[in-house]
Every structure is written in structure tokens, then in C-alpha cells.
Amino acid sequence: MTDMTTDITAARTVIDRGTLRERIEEPLMRGGQIGLLLLLALVFFLPVLGTLLTAVRTIPDITQNGAWALPSSYEWGNLGTAFIEMLPYLKASVIITLPSVAGTLLVSMMAGYALSRMRFQGRIWMFLVIVSLSFVPIHTQLIPVFRLMSDLGLHDTFISQIIVHIMRQIPFAVLIMTNFFNTVPGELREAGRIDGASEWTIFRRIYVPVARPALSALIVLEFTWIWNDLLWGLVLTQGAGKKPVTVGILSFEGEYEIAWNMVASGAVVAAIPTLAVFLAFQKHFIRGMTMGSVKG
Amino acid sequence: MNARLTPWLFLMPAILIYGIFGAYPIFQTFAISLTDQVGVAAPGKFIGLQNYITLVQDEYFLNSLKNTGIWVIAFLIVPNSLAITIALLVKQTFWGASLIKTVFFLPLALSFAIVGVIWGWIYEPDVGLLDQLLIGLGLDGLIVEWLGPDAATYSVIAAAAWRQTAFATVVFLAGLSAIPTELIEAAKVDGGTRRQIFFRITLPLLKPASTIAVSSALIHALLATEIVLTMTEGGPFGSSEVVGYRMYMETFWNYKFGYGAAIGVIVTLMTATMVVPYVRRMAKAQERDWS
Numbered sequence: 001m002t003d004m005t006t007d008i009t010a011a012r013t014v015i016d017r018g019t020l021r022e023r024i025e026e027p028l029m030r031g032g033q034i035g036l037l038l039l040l041a042l043v044f045f046l047p048v049l050g051t052l053l054t055a056v057r058t059i060p061d062i063t064q065n066g067a068w069a070l071p072s073s074y075e076w077g078n079l080g081t082a083f084i085e086m087l088p089y090l091k092a093s094v095i096i097t098l099p100s101v102a103g104t105l106l107v108s109m110m111a112g113y114a115l116s117r118m119r120f121q122g123r124i125w126m127f128l129v130i131v132s133l134s135f136v137p138i139h140t141q142l143i144p145v146f147r148l149m150s151d152l153g154l155h156d157t158f159i160s161q162i163i164v165h166i167m168r169q170i171p172f173a174v175l176i177m178t179n180f181f182n183t184v185p186g187e188l189r190e191a192g193r194i195d196g197a198s199e200w201t202i203f204r205r206i207y208v209p210v211a212r213p214a215l216s217a218l219i220v221l222e223f224t225w226i227w228n229d230l231l232w233g234l235v236l237t238q239g240a241g242k243k244p245v246t247v248g249i250l251s252f253e254g255e256y257e258i259a260w261n262m263v264a265s266g267a268v269v270a271a272i273p274t275l276a277v278f279l280a281f282q283k284h285f286i287r288g289m290t291m292g293s294v295k296g
Numbered sequence: 297m298n299a300r301l302t303p304w305l306f307l308m309p310a311i312l313i314y315g316i317f318g319a320y321p322i323f324q325t326f327a328i329s330l331t332d333q334v335g336v337a338a339p340g341k342f343i344g345l346q347n348y349i350t351l352v353q354d355e356y357f358l359n360s361l362k363n364t365g366i367w368v369i370a371f372l373i374v375p376n377s378l379a380i381t382i383a384l385l386v387k388q389t390f391w392g393a394s395l396i397k398t399v400f401f402l403p404l405a406l407s408f409a410i411v412g413v414i415w416g417w418i419y420e421p422d423v424g425l426l427d428q429l430l431i432g433l434g435l436d437g438l439i440v441e442w443l444g445p446d447a448a449t450y451s452v453i454a455a456a457a458w459r460q461t462a463f464a465t466v467v468f469l470a471g472l473s474a475i476p477t478e479l480i481e482a483a484k485v486d487g488g489t490r491r492q493i494f495f496r497i498t499l500p501l502l503k504p505a506s507t508i509a510v511s512s513a514l515i516h517a518l519l520a521t522e523i524v525l526t527m528t529e530g531g532p533f534g535s536s537e538v539v540g541y542r543m544y545m546e547t548f549w550n551y552k553f554g555y556g557a558a559i560g561v562i563v564t565l566m567t568a569t570m571v572v573p574y575v576r577r578m579a580k581a582q583e584r585d586w587s
Contacts, residue, residue, distance in 0.1 A: 030471035032389075037385040041399045047458065049403060050425040051414050067428040074371045124583065126307070131578050133314065135571045136322065137519055139543050139560040143328055143553055145322035147336050167317040170310050199302050228407030232520045235548060246409040250526060253413050260417050266548075267413045271406055278405035282398060289404075289463075290470040 054264040055079060058158070062261065075261070082265035088240060089248025090273070093227055095146045095158050096244055100165035101222045104173050105164065105215060112177025113203050117189055127178065134171035138231055146235055156238040164228045164236065173218055176291055180214035181207065217288030220281045224274045322564075329557035340554050347558035357559065360530075360537040363449050364518060367538060371451075371517035375457045376509050379464030380502075384494075387467075387472050397469075414525025415455035419443050448528050448536035456523045460516055464509040471505025472498070480557040483519055504577070511574040518567050 015099040042231055050067065055078055057071045065072065083090075114120075115127055145164060146155075154160040184207065192202035200260040240251075256262040304311075304369065329347055330538040333340030351357050382400055386393055403411065418425040419442035427439050475498065483493050521540035524530060530537035537545075540563055547556030 003385045033385050033388060037382070037396065040385070041396050042463075043400050044458070045402075045416050046425070047418060050418065054417065055427075063423065065434070067423060067425050067433060072389040106311060106522045110306045111310035113542060114303040118303040118306075120300065120303040124579075125305075128575065128579055132571070133318070135513075135515060135567055135575075136318070136558075137540070137563050137567050139519070139521075139540055140325045141318060141562065143547055143557050144324035145317060147324075147553075148317070148321070150336050163313070163317055167313050170314050170318070174310060189304075189555070199306075203306070224405060228409075230407060230409045230526070231544070246364050246407050249409050249413055255417070260420070260423075263413060263417060267410050273409050274407070275402075278402070280400070281400065285404070286401065286466055286470075289466050 051264045051267055054261055055268045056263050056265075059261055078261050078265040079269060082262060082269045083143050085252065086245060086266060086269050087105070089243060090246040090269075092158070092242055092248075093244040093246075093273070096161045096165070096233075097223060097227045100162045100169070100226045101219060103162065103166040104169040104222050104226075105218060108170055108173030108218075109208065109211065109215075110203070111170070111174045112181055113207055115174070115178045116181035116184075117186070119206075130171050130174050130178075132171075134175060136171075142231070142235055149236060151250060155236065156242050158242060160236050160241070161232055161244070161258055164232050165229065168232075169222055170225065173222065176214060176218055176288065177211070179291060180211060184210055213287075214291070216281070217284045217291060220277060220284045221288040224276055224285070227274050245273075325557045325560050325564075328554055329561045331554045333553040333557075335551045335553065343554070347555050348562075350555070351558055351562070356537065357539075357542055359534060360539050360542040363537060364520070364539045366449055367453055367517040367520055368514060371457065371460060371513040372510065374453075375460035375464050375513060376506075377459045378457075379387065379468050379509065381384045382461070382465050383468035383472055384498075387470065398466050401462050403459040404466070406459070408456075408459075408522035409526050411455055411459055412523055415451075415458075416443075416527055418455075419451055443528055443532070443536075444533040445532050448532065452520075452524055452527050452536055455527060456516065456520060460513060463512060467505050467509045467512075468502065471502045474505075475501045499559055507574055507577055511571055514570040516565060518570065539566075 027126075027212045030081055053071065054062065054067065056074050056076060058073070061072045071199055111130075114132075115123060149155050149157075149160040149164075152160075154163075158291040178205075187208070188206050189202055192206055197205070228246060229244070230246040233247045237247070240248075243251075252270075253263050256266070297488060319497070328340070330342055330501060331340030332343050332346070386400070387395060421427060421441060424442075426442065430438055431522075440447050442448075479497060479501075480493060483497055519540045520538045520546055524536060524538050524541045525544065528536045530541050539559060543556050543559035543563060546552045546559060550556075
């Protein structure tokens with residue numbers, strides 16, 4: 001009898017402790033986690049916030065009130081001035097990036113289709129070569145490509161930058177397309193074949209349309225990466241006219257030196273295209289990244 | 297259309313473009329590294345391994361190699377552990393999670409040129425965002441010359457780690473979503489503590505994600521050229537140079553193409569050894585899919 005009572009009391013204590021844990025410890029823990037997360041997010045966001053704040057202030061305002069004060073007056077004109085000065089670079093970036101993305105997509109869709117859907121000798125081998133190539137550092141290609149472009153008379157042109165970007169993006173894009181086509185049921189192709197369609201027709205009429213989800217992810221990623229490239233833009237160009245905006249922001253920084261409000265404005269203007277694309281298509285961006293997960 | 301030829305026709309554009317502008321240059325770089333070529337005008341004379349012999353005695357190069365080592369160690373630890381923490385926290389919090397995610401992912405949209413410009417302003421002595429923040433918090437004692445000879449390498453690493461953390465967070469979040477919740481629930485029912493669940497279940501199941509995050513960190517740490525170029529140009533006095541930046545300098549500033557090519561070869565060999573586990577994993581997955 002006494003034994004039973006002890007057992008019951010013991011059981012009750014366990015239950016009580018359980019509820020105590022649920023009532024106090026869990027919410028505390030959760031609160032702490034949320035607090036920590038918010039703190040991390042704030043620290044993470046500070047560089048962007050600081051840049052945005054600085055971009056719309058005057059230099060006297062910054063020196064008098066410190067870098068973290070709210071603007072005493074909002075100088076939107078800073079951004080306008082930066083935009084006008086960056087315009088040639090922004091134009092060049094558009095001319096370089098759009099054809100590069102289109103070219104990368106076309107070439108890699110075709111290659112990915114072949115690798116995924118056709119059985120042929122050397123298929124695995126070809127695939128592994130392409131995966132490995134996505135890790136080749138730009139450093140082993142810079143010198144000969146620079147020399148080759150000079151020999152071809154293509155130094156300081158848009159076309160040389162476009163070709164090089166397509167070349168650099170092929171391995172990653174082929175990898176993504178191959179993996180995507182792997183998930184498309186093979187019956188689609190068989191059906192097309194029975195109807196007597198050629199391989200090219202099957203590719204163009206059936207596989208390109210189904211590839212839309214992979215393509216949207218790839219477009220967002222490739223746009224960002226190609227737009228953000230710096231080294232090729234530096235190496236393959238001479239005059240201001242052919243330089244992309246990543247090179248432009250550096251000369252802009254050099255020009256304004258300690259006029260930090262203008263430098264920040266320049267950074268904001270240069271970042272807007274990729275930021276806008278990222279914010280609008282974040283889902284595609286992240287999906288593409290987890291599909292291939294090679295670069296950053 | 298010949299059935300045996302068809303796959304190669306589809307592969308042709310990719311092979312041609314990569315072959316001419318990507319693959320052939322790789323071999324050329326090896327060849328150029330064995331010459332004393334200066335500039336593009338004339339090919340250099342064959343000097344065997346002389347460039348490599350000079351390199352191992354070159355103080356600037358050895359210093360950049362040391363810094364690259366610091367980059368690799370810091371990049372393996374800092375962004376990845378931060379990202380795991382962030383991913384676990386975001387995964388458990390539902391309130392405002394998507395906005396929070398956007399904040400953490402944002403740096404991925406920024407180029408190294410812009411990251412470099414922004415962080416240059418952050419590190420500016422006295423008036424910069426960091427010094428002002430520390431003064432505001434009463435932590436003036438912590439202030440050092442962020443981009444001075446002693447701290448520059450670490451400061452640049454911090455800027456790059458900001459971006460790398462964003463990437464690793466994406467990868468680890470994807471990895472976490474792939475873990476079935478029933479597994480964690482079952483472990484909880486069986487009385488597993490948080491710590492046990494994390495180390496015995498979550499962490500082992502994050503292995504594929506970790507492979508990706510680690511390979512990416514290694515590659516970015518080994519190359520790290522653009523961010524060094526934009527933030528410090530390797531300075532002051534070469535103190536923040538890394539191997540990739542050294543290659544760029546020797547080639548496009550000093551016009552020592554042969555010497556620069558030799559550094560390029562070394563960078564490539566270092567990268568190659570680092571990505572072997574990743575490529576092997578990809579190969580296994582693909583063979584499974586296709587067999």
C-alpha cells in the first residue's frame with residue numbers, strides 16, 4: 001500500500017516536472033532562440049543598412065552626427081548623380097549579361113539533354129569531366145584567354161566577354177540541366193519517337209517546354225553571377241565603354257575617395273539590378289542553388 | 297540522322313566553346329608556366345621548372361601562401377558554424393521566418409566588388425561604420441586599424457565570410473528540410489536530449505549538405521582574388537595578399553606571364569585536391585541514377 005502511494009507520488013512528480021518544463025523551460029528556450037536569431041539577423045543586416053543610410057546623407061551630416069544617425073535631410077540626389085555617372089557601365093553590363101545568359105541556356109540545355117536522355121559511349125565520363133570543370137579556377141584560363149582574345153583582335157570588346165562568360169558557365173549549367181532532365185519521365189521521348197519526330201523536334205517541342213522550372217532558376221542564378229563578375233571585366237577591357245558595372249564601381253570609388261555618401265550611392269546603384277532580381281525571384285534563386293549547389 | 301552521332305551533335309556547341317576558350321587555355325597555362333614569357337607580344341623561352349624554383353624562394357609568394365592558409369582555416373570554421381546555427385534557429389522559428397531568411401540570403405546577390413566597397417567604408421578609421429558602432433556601444437577599446445598591416449587579412453576574411461555564410465545557410469537549410477521530422481519526433485519520444493538529437497541524428501544526416509558547404513568554402517578561400525583586389529589591393533605592403541591575387545598582380549601588373557602562369561598552376565592543383573570528395577559524391581549519385 002505504502003509502496004503504491006510512493007509510486008503514485010513519484011509519477012506525479014515526473015508529470016509535474018514535465019509540465020514545468022513545458023510551461024517555463026520551453027518558452028524560455030524558444031524566446032532565447034528567437035532573440036538570438038533576431039540579433040544575428042540585425043548584425044547581418046547592418047552593412048546593408050549602413051550603406052543605405054550613408055547613401056542619402058551629406059558629408060557634413062555624417063561627420064557631425066556620426067555614421068549611424070538618421071539622415072538630417074534625405075539627399076536622394078546622391079543616387080541620381082551616381083546613376084547618371086554609372087549609366088555607361090550599367091549599359092555595358094546589360095549588353096554583356098543578357099546574351100551571355102541566353103547563350104549559356106541554349107548550349108547547356110542541348111548538352112544536358114544529350115547527357116541525360118541518350119545512351120552513348122563515354123556518357124558517364126563526359127558528365128564527370130563537366131562536373132570537374134565547374135571547379136576550374138579562373139586563374140588557369142586568364143592568361144591564354146587574354147592572349148587569344150588579343151590575337152583574334154577581340155580585346156576590349158563585348159563579344160570577348162560574352163564568349164568567356166558562356167564558357168565559364170557551361171559546366172554548372174550543363175550539370176543543372178542534366179540533373180533536371182534526369183527527373184523527366186522517359187516515356188515523353190518514347191512517345192515522340194513513335195510519332196516519328198526527330199531528336200531535335202523532341203528536344204525543342206517537348207523537353208524545352210517542360211524544362212521551364214529549371215530554366216527560371218538557372219536564368220536568375222546566371223544573371224546574378226555573370227553580372228557580378230569582376231576579373232574578366234578587368235582583364236579583357238581597356239577603355240571605359242566596354243567595362244561592366246563591377247569595374248565601374250571601383251573607378252567610381254577611386255574618383256570620390258572619401259566622399260562616402262557618393263561611394264555608398266554608387267554601391268547602391270550598382271547593386272540594384274541583381275538585388276531586384278534576387279528579391280523578385282528569391283525562390284528560383286534558392287532552388288537553383290540547391291539543385292546544383294556548387295558555387296556561391 | 298545517324299543515331300551514334302546525334303548525342304555528339306547536341307554536345308557540340310558546349311564542347312566547342314569550352315574546348316577552345318576553356319580547356320585548351322588550361323593546357324596552355326601549364327606550357328606558359330615553363331617559359332619566361334613577358335607580356336603578350338612574344339612567346340617566352342623554355343626555362344623548365346625555373347619559375348617554380350623561384351616561387352619557393354619568393355617572399356611575397358610565400359607570404360601570400362601563408363595568408364591563403366589563414367583564409368582556408370577561417371573559412372572552414374566561421375561561415376559554416378554560423379550557418380548551421382542560423383539554419384537550426386530559422387528552422388525552429390516560424391514567425392517572420394521568410395523575411396529573416398531574406399536578410400541572411402541577401403549578400404548572395406551582391407558582387408565582391410560591392411561587398412568590397414561596402415566593407416571598405418565599414419572599416420574606415422574613426423568615421424567608418426564599425427568604429428562608430430563600437431564607440432556608440434562604449435567598446436572603443438576594441439578598435440584597431442582594421443585595414444592596417446596586422447589586421448587586414450582578418451578584416452577581409454570577415455567581409456568575405458559575410459557572403460559565404462549566406463551561401464552555407466542556403467545549403468544547410470536545404471539539408472535540414474530533407475531530414476524527415478518523424479525521425480526527430482521519434483527520438484524525442486524515446487527521451488533523446490537536444491544535444492543527443494543534434495549530434496546523433498541531425499549532424500550525421502547533414503553530411504551531404506556539409507560536403508557542399510565545405511567544398512565551397514575551400515574553393516572560395518583558395519581563390520579569394522576579387523575581394524582582396526577590391527578591399528586592400530593586397531596591402532598595406534602586401535600584408536593581405538593571397539595566392540590568387542598574387543597571380544593576378546604578377547601577370548597583369550608586372551606582365552610576368554610565365555611566372556603568373558606558374559602561380560595559376562599551383563592554385564589549380566590546390567583546388568583540384570580539395571574538390572575530389574565532392575566530385576566523387578556526384579559520380580556515385582549519377583551512376584545510381586543511370587544504372
